[in-house]
Amino acid sequence: MTNLIRENIRNLKPYSSARDEYEDTSLIMLDANESPFGAPANRYPDPYQKELKEEISKLKDINPGNIFLGNGSDEAIDLLIRVFCEPGVDNVIIPQPTYGMYQVCADINNVKVKSVLLDDRFDIDIDAIKESIDVNTKLIFLCSPNNPTSNLLSKDRIRSLMNDFSGIVVLDEAYIDFSMDQSMLPELNQSNNLVILQTFSKAWEMAGVRLGMAFGSNEIIDIMNKVKYPYNINKLTSSFALNKLRDGKKEVCDNISIILNERDKLIQQLNQLDAVNKVYPSDSNFLLVKFNDSNKVFQDYIQVYVDSTNSLEFDQISSEEFSH
Ligand SMILES: *Cc1c(COP(=O)(O)O)cnc(C)c1O
Secondary structure, three states: HHHOOOHHHHHOOOOOOOOHOOOOOOOOOOOOOOOOOOOOOOOOOOOOHHHHHHHHHHHHHOHHHHEEEEOOHHHHHHHHHHOOOOOOOEEEEEEEOOOOOOHHHHHHHEEEEHHHEEOOOOOOHHHHHHHHOOEEEEEEEOOOOOOOOOOOOOOOHHHHHHHHOOOOOEEEEEOHHHHHOOHHHHHHHOOOOEEEEHHHHHHOOOOOOOEEEEEOOHHHHHHHHHHOOOOOOOOOHHHHHHHHHHHHHHHHHHHHHHHHHHHHHHHHHHHHOOOOEEEOOOOOOOOOOEOHHHHHHHHHHHHHHHHHHHOOOOOHHHHHHHOO
C-alpha cells in the first residue's frame, strides 16, 4: 500500500494547525489569532470533525478512523488522485459512460485517463479493464448505481477487480440509498484496496451543504487527512448535517420512499409516450430513457421551458427553483 502513495505525499510533513496541538477546548486559546467576539463562529472548526464522524459511525456501523469527510465527495475524488497518481506518469481507469468528475479531476492533475466501455448491459467489462491495467495504473473508478445509466454494477465483478488489481478500487455509491441492494461497506474490513464514496447530496437532501464521505483503511484515510485543507468542513456544514442526522433520519427514509414511488409512476407514464423507445431499469433517483428522436424531444422541451419561464416573474422562478 505504502508504495502506491506518491513519494512527496508519503514524505509530507502536514500543516500543523492550532487545533491539532491542543484538543482541550475548555482552555482559553490564543494561539490561532481568532477573535474573542462572535461566538460560536469565531473559532476554527475541528479539523477532523470528531462529533460528526461519531454520528456517521453509528449510522454506517464503521469506525470513525475509517471515515474521511470532504467538501462534497468531489473533494475525495480529487484527493485520491493527488495522493496516488504522479502527474504525467500514472494513470487511472474509468469505465464509460459514467460521472464526469473522475475525468475532470484527473485532467486537472495531468493524470492520464484510460477509458473502457461498460458492456452491453452497462456492467463492468472485466476483460477489457484487466487488459488496460499497466504498472502505472493506480486507481479504477467504479460507480454503482452508475450515473448516468442508473444500474448497479455486479458485486462479483467489483470483487474480482479488488482481488486482482494491485492499485485502489474507488467505488462511488452516491445513489446507494435509492437501491434495493446493500452497500459494500461491510466488505471494507476484508480488503485494504477498496475506497467507498458516499454523499449527503442526494438521498440525504443536502446538496447545498457540501458534505461527502470516503470510507477506507486507516492508512488511506490518514493520508487523505494529511493532504486535505486543515479546516475543509466548516461549522455551518457540520451543525446542519448533525441536526439532520440526529433528527431527520425518519423523514429522509420516508422521502426516499416517496421518490421511488414517484419514479415508478414516471416510468409508467413515459412508457405510454410514442416518443419513448425504452426506459431502462433504475436503482437510483433518476432514469435513463432512450427516445426515438432525442434531439427533437430536447428542442421541444427547451421550447416549453422557455415559454413557461417567460410567463413567470423572475422572482417566482428563482424562489421556486430554490425551494425544489
Ligand atoms: C451527485 C454525485 C456525487 C455527489 O458529489 P458531491 O460532491 O458529494 O455533491 C458523487 N458521485 C456521483 C456519481 C454523483 O452522481
